Amino acid sequence: MPGHGTVVTGTIASGCIGEGDEVEIYPFGFKAKARSIQIHGRRVSEATAGQRVGVNLPNVKVEELKRGMVLAEVGSLIPTHLINARLHYLESNSEPLYRRQRVKFYSGTSEAVARVILLNGEKLLPGESALVQFRLEKKLVPVPFDKYIVRSLSPISTIGGGTILETNCRKYRRYDPDTIEQLEVFEKGEHEEIVELLVKKSKYQPLKPDEISRKSGLNRSGAKRVIDILLQRGIIRINGAAIHKEWYEDLKRKVVDAIKQCYQRNPLQRIVPKEELKSKIGMALDSKLYDRVLQDLTTEGVIEVKGGGIRLAHSKASLTPEQELIADKLESPSPKPRIF
Secondary structure (H helix, E strand, O other): OOOOOEEEEEEOOOOEEEOOOEEEEEOOOEEEEOOEEEEOOEEEOEEEOOOEEEEEEOOOOHHHOOOOOEEEEOOOOOOEEEEEEEEEEOOOOOOOEEOOOEEEEEEOOEEEEEEEEEOOOOEEOOOOEEEEEEEEEEEEOOOOOOEEEEEOOOOOOEEEEEEEEEEOOOOOOOOOHHHHHHHHHHHHOOHHHHHHHHHHHOOOOOEOHHHHHHHHOOOHHHHHHHHHHHHHOOOEEEOOOEEEHHHHHHHHHHHHHHHHHHHHHOOOOOOEEHHHHHHHOOOOOOHHHHHHHHHHHHHOOOEEEEOOEEEEOOOOOOOOHHHHHHHHHHHOOOOOOOOO
16 A cells, blocks of 8 residues: 555464554564554554454565465464364265375465375275375465365366365374374374373473464463373373473483493493483583483482582492492501611
């Protein structure tokens, strides 16, 4: 609009937007401030989910924007070219859908050409449904539990659709029972089950609450509520980020095993430098998580922290018979000199 700059329009899918809010344009990645907001030509200070709005974005050029881009809170979405979903293949289709067949994928006003990977079969017959992975030719920013449709490339017609279950994932192997089981949890599980699965899949890399929110499709307050429930049940541990109790306990064992291995290699070594011990665990560990594990092991009386080093509690140097002999000689009193 002349004198105002670029105005984008759309429907608010969730949450709200207010004047002055900092927003991000996905998957473009450009950040801007909402200078003003209009609903049906009337300026408002805030708009909420379900309303059609126009948002004035300064310092954004019209030619940089395209239909299908998404306006959202900064850092709240993850552009992805891999999407796992339940696909319902319409009964009206005359031909089966084959593995690796190319289709047009639509989510909201976004679209991309995608290849359909059937996770448990070679083809999908009309009227059937299956768990699939869409491998997109360009990145989109859908969230879990969004609806989508797919159309054939030629002739163009709607052939199916369903619900998005997981985004920003890895390429899954076909006929993998663990993969199928995980996606069924995303599809049918309660919020607590979904968040627990996400944290468990992350293994030794703790998930921050914002990451849990993005991956689960829950808003921030909903994600925090579920995290608190799992924390109270003892299912996860959190120190700024969440790790599953199974991996946390395993990490404690790895720390103790690494100290014992240092003792085996060097029986005279009783103190293992903190950073050396961290490197011997064999993975890139979050520093806060590592410190929390050491703190818990110390509280439990398993290890002792001495200066910048770690040792097993009540440990003593183990000497060979030859070393014991030398030690005895060094510790025995020297004979008095003979005087002539």
